[in-house]
Amino acid sequence: MSPLDRADAEWRRAIENGRRRRWPYRSRPRSDELLSSWFLRCAAGMWLKPFALGNAVWGRSLQILTRDIDNFAPPSLVAGMAALTDTPLEAAWGTSLAEFEGRLVERYTMAGRTNWIMPLGVRHRRRHQPGLQFCPACLQEPISYYRRIWRLAWSTVCCRHGCILLDRCPSCAAPLEPHRAPHLWLCATCRTDLRTVDAAAAPPGLAALQARHEEFLRRGWAELGRVTFPYSHLYFELVRQVARVLFSGARSERLRISVSGSVAQAPGFLAVCHDVETLSADDRRRLMSLVALALQDWPTRFVAAAREAGFWRSWATRDRPRLPFAFASIVDEHLGAGFYTPAREEVRAAEMYLRRVRPGHGRQELRNLVGDCQAVWDVFNED
Numbered sequence: 487m488s489p490l491d492r493a494d495a496e497w498r499r500a501i502e503n504g505r506r507r508r509w510p511y512r513s514r515p516r517s518d519e520l521l522s523s524w525f526l527r528c529a530a531g532m533w534l535k536p537f538a539l540g541n542a543v544w545g546r547s548l549q550i551l552t553r554d555i556d557n558f559a560p561p562s563l564v565a566g567m568a569a570l571t572d573t574p575l576e577a578a579w580g581t582s583l584a585e586f587e588g589r590l591v592e593r594y595t596m597a598g599r600t601n602w603i604m605p606l607g608v609r610h611r612r613r614h615q616p617g618l619q620f621c622p623a624c625l626q627e628p629i630s631y632y633r634r635i636w637r638l639a640w641s642t643v644c645c646r647h648g649c650i651l652l653d654r655c656p657s658c659a660a661p662l663e664p665h666r667a668p669h670l671w672l673c674a675t676c677r678t679d680l681r682t683v684d685a686a687a688a689p690p691g692l693a694a695l696q697a698r699h700e701e702f703l704r705r706g707w708a709e710l711g712r713v714t715f716p717y718s719h720l721y722f723e724l725v726r727q728v729a730r731v732l733f734s735g736a737r738s739e740r741l742r743i744s745v746s747g748s749v750a751q752a753p754g755f756l757a758v759c760h761d762v763e764t765l766s767a768d769d770r771r772r773l774m775s776l777v778a779l780a781l782q783d784w785p786t787r788f789v790a791a792a793r794e795a796g797f798w799r800s801w802a803t804r805d806r807p808r809l810p811f812a813f814a815s816i817v818d819e820h821l822g823a824g825f826y827t828p829a830r831e832e833v834r835a836a837e838m839y840l841r842r843v844r845p846g847h848g849r850q851e852l853r854n855l856v857g858d859c860q861a862v863w864d865v866f867n868e869d
């Protein structure tokens with residue numbers, strides 16, 4: 487029994503035997519709503535301050551507002567929210583970012599950093615990093631709430647409203663802290679109504695890329711050019727690596743120029759970090775526009791741009807010896823000498839992965855992951 491199932495059983499028992507009572511306001515999570523947003527909406531629905539509600543129901547030790555609960559998703563909070571609002575456990579779990587495990591990333595790291603999940607920089611009750619974005623038009627809907635997808639670094643536009651996402655209050659530049667605001671659509675620092683601010687139109691190429699990403703994340707597999715990714719997290723690993731080489735590293739500037747076609751159009755980045763998750767919304771938007779170009783006719787356009795920029799195998803593998811399979815195979819096949827042959831350990835790691843997520847898989851599935859080579863035959867026949 488998982489910790490979440492255990493907590494769920496405890497909560498349901500407590501309600502059955504009258505030790506706990508369901509809330510008078512029982513709102514179920516909205517589509518793609520964040521756990522923190524759901525909690526804040528419930529508190530507002532009962533005219534309670536979020537801090538008071540958290541302390542009254544879970545006690546001070548759970549620290550609902552002083553850490554990133556969308557990231558940590560404490561089982562007693564998720565199960566409690568499900569029981570108190572009469573929501574199926576699965577729907578409650580679907581408000582956590584960890585629910586993306588297996589689709590966005592292979593393994594979600596609840597206690598630490600996970601690829602693509604933007605940090606909030608939580609210290610005490612304050613947030614110091616703009617890891618939560620918003621779309622003003624989405625917040626204008628009759629029920630305002632914050633979406634999980636707004637915590638993802640590849641998420642830079644709202645496909646529903648065709649505008650860009652904002653990661654700060656446009657009036658005072660503070661990161662969003664809805665748990666400190668009287669209403670979740672107000673800036674906690676200067677009280678600007680975030681529903682009324684202007685967001686520029688989304689560039690078409692970026693909106694198309696984002697729509698594809700949202701679709702891949704939903705269905706769990708992806709395609710790019712003629713490549714099919716049986717698991718979407720393999721695709722997202724590739725995209726993250728393409729993004730990475732476009733904004734950090736010695737040849738990244740030349741690569742940006744060759745991908746965008748001219749010096750004038752190539753954005754400059756002053757990032758001192760190597761992680762796309764800590765870039766500002768503006769920088770990520772520029773970066774993902776480049777990524778959209780680099781992925782066109784995959785891998786033809788990327789390979790041509792990389793060659794023009796002198797981005798050869800030695801550069802591509804320089805600061806990161808272990809590259810995602812899909813990226814390494816392109817680099818080895820087109821940007822270096824000889825063909826890509828994965829090391830036996832890599833093939834074995836891929837095989838172990840497949841055994842875990844798809845028991846009884848065929849040899850072809852292993853080949854799809856790592857390419858065709860002798861090691862596939864050897865490793866597949868090992869027991």
Ligand SMILES: [Zn+2]
Pocket residue numbers: 621622623624625644645646647648
């Ligand atoms: Zn929107």
Ligand SMILES: [Zn+2]
Pocket residue numbers: 655656657658659660673674675676677678
């Ligand atoms: Zn503000």
